[in-house]
Amino acid sequence: MRRVVVTGLGMINALGLDKESSFKAIVDGECGIKRIESFDVEKHSVKIAAEITDFDPTTVMNPKEVKKADRFIQLGIKAAKEAMDDAGFSTEDESIDYTRFGISSASGIGGLTNIEKNAIICENRGPRRISPFFIPSALVNMLGGFISIEHKLQGPNLSSVTACAAGTHGITEAVKTIMLGGADRMLCVGAESAICAAGIGGFASMKALSTRNEEPELASRPFDKDRNGFVMGEGAGALVVEDLESAKARGATIYAEIIGFGESGDANHITSPVVDGPYRAMKAAVEMAKAKENGLNVDYINAHGTSTPANDKNETAAIKELFGGKEGCPPVSSTKGQTGHCLGAAGSIESVVSIMALNAGVIPPTINYTTADEDCDLDYVPNSARECELDVVMSNSFGFGGTNGALIFKKYKG
Numbered sequence: 001m002r003r004v005v006v007t008g009l010g011m012i013n014a015l016g017l018d019k020e021s022s023f024k025a026i027v028d029g030e031c032g033i034k035r036i037e038s039f040d041v042e043k044h045s046v047k048i049a050a051e052i053t054d055f056d057p058t059t060v061m062n063p064k065e066v067k068k069a070d071r072f073i074q075l076g077i078k079a080a081k082e083a084m085d086d087a088g089f090s091t092e093d094e095s096i097d098y099t100r101f102g103i104s105s106a107s108g109i110g111g112l113t114n115i116e117k118n119a120i121i122c123e124n125r126g127p128r129r130i131s132p133f134f135i136p137s138a139l140v141n142m143l144g145g146f147i148s149i150e151h152k153l154q155g156p157n158l159s160s161v162t163a164c165a166a167g168t169h170g171i172t173e174a175v176k177t178i179m180l181g182g183a184d185r186m187l188c189v190g191a192e193s194a195i196c197a198a199g200i201g202g203f204a205s206m207k208a209l210s211t212r213n214e215e216p217e218l219a220s221r222p223f224d225k226d227r228n229g230f231v232m233g234e235g236a237g238a239l240v241v242e243d244l245e246s247a248k249a250r251g252a253t254i255y256a257e258i259i260g261f262g263e264s265g266d267a268n269h270i271t272s273p274v275v276d277g278p279y280r281a282m283k284a285a286v287e288m289a290k291a292k293e294n295g296l297n298v299d300y301i302n303a304h305g306t307s308t309p310a311n312d313k314n315e316t317a318a319i320k321e322l323f324g325g326k327e328g329c330p331p332v333s334s335t336k337g338q339t340g341h342c343l344g345a346a347g348s349i350e351s352v353v354s355i356m357a358l359n360a361g362v363i364p365p366t367i368n369y370t371t372a373d374e375d376c377d378l379d380y381v382p383n384s385a386r387e388c389e390l391d392v393v394m395s396n397s398f399g400f401g402g403t404n405g406a407l408i409f410k411k412y413k414g
Helices: 019-027 072-086 111-124 135-139 142-151 163-179 197-205 246-247 278-294 309-322 345-360
Strands: 002-012 099-104 158-160 186-190 235-243 256-265 300-302 392-399 403-410
Touching: 002 072, 002 345, 019 099, 019 345, 072 142, 072 186, 072 235, 072 256, 072 309, 072 345, 099 142, 099 163, 099 345, 111 135, 135 142, 135 246, 142 158, 158 163, 158 300, 163 186, 163 345, 163 403, 235 246, 235 345, 246 256, 246 309, 246 345, 256 278, 256 345, 256 392, 278 309, 278 392, 278 403, 300 345, 309 392, 345 392, 345 403
Parallel strands: 099 158, 099 186, 300 392
Antiparallel strands: 002 235, 002 256, 186 235, 256 403, 392 403
8 A cells, every 4th residue: 555645735724824824823822713804793693703804815816716716715725726836846847647646625514605695696686696606616526626727636536525524534535545546646625614694603503603702812712611612713724645655756845644544423413422433533543553653652632622512522532532541642732722613624724733733843732721621631732832742643523424534644754
């Protein structure tokens, strides 16, 4: 089975328009959550989110094309361009076989903003006034469609739509494709932008969101006893993954090797998690990694850590079961207190963060951790980043419908 490595990274979220500024802000403990500006929230019970307020899509797209793409696609294009540039790929390079270069895109909801907008137009102005760009702009797989055209990627064009696990599953699908010889290189992109009246209203009606409207920067508090729901975020993460030998042959910078992945289903409830599903996903990832690496130890876990009462308790229990109790667990942190929960893009963004942490030798903090919860009793690296020698890191993502994913990255040493 071929070895798969990461050679390019890209990221955009409420804390920064690129991977370097975003990662620095995360390590510094900054928070991107604030009052929503993109629509009128006066009638909403939840008025806060981690919005990106300074992104101009015309910086990465022809202005005439912007209206054809929903915002989640625009954000994905931005992250993808950064990752491809970072990996050193150009459409002008004739030495690359682009029929062997594919894309694996991911989103949990896709073009919800455009769905909402055109539903209102249909109701108020009639079906003839619906935009001809509506359907192509809203489909999740159009994220990969737009980006594959931009970068001339003619290999497998895949798409994962598994709620909040989509980004992680998208990377996993890309790794499988390379391992099995279906492609030599894959661009993985997870993107989400569902901060709109329907998105906020829908999650609020489920009682899933924090209502700390007066203290937005303190609203998302993963693993803290006083957590009361997640905060919606938006953004995109992108990784270029390729066969190790191909990467070495072109002299690429190798950020990490992907040595394990695991997937599972709860088969229990559409929104309430159980310990067994996340445990089995992480266990599968660890067992796969251990089969490749003797004496493997996971040094850090970037947790799903949503700041909901159920998830954080459940994920903590699953981690403890995996590592044989509290004493055997590595440090854990969640960066959602800073970026918000970016839904289907979360796994992509957090994989980029995990790999950058691996290379920087620093564990990002879990901000807003002030009150211990007896059900959440691990080392969550509270409030301040921690310098630490890292060799192996894990990233978790779990989604509605009981879908779970875990990835393990190892520092590449040649």
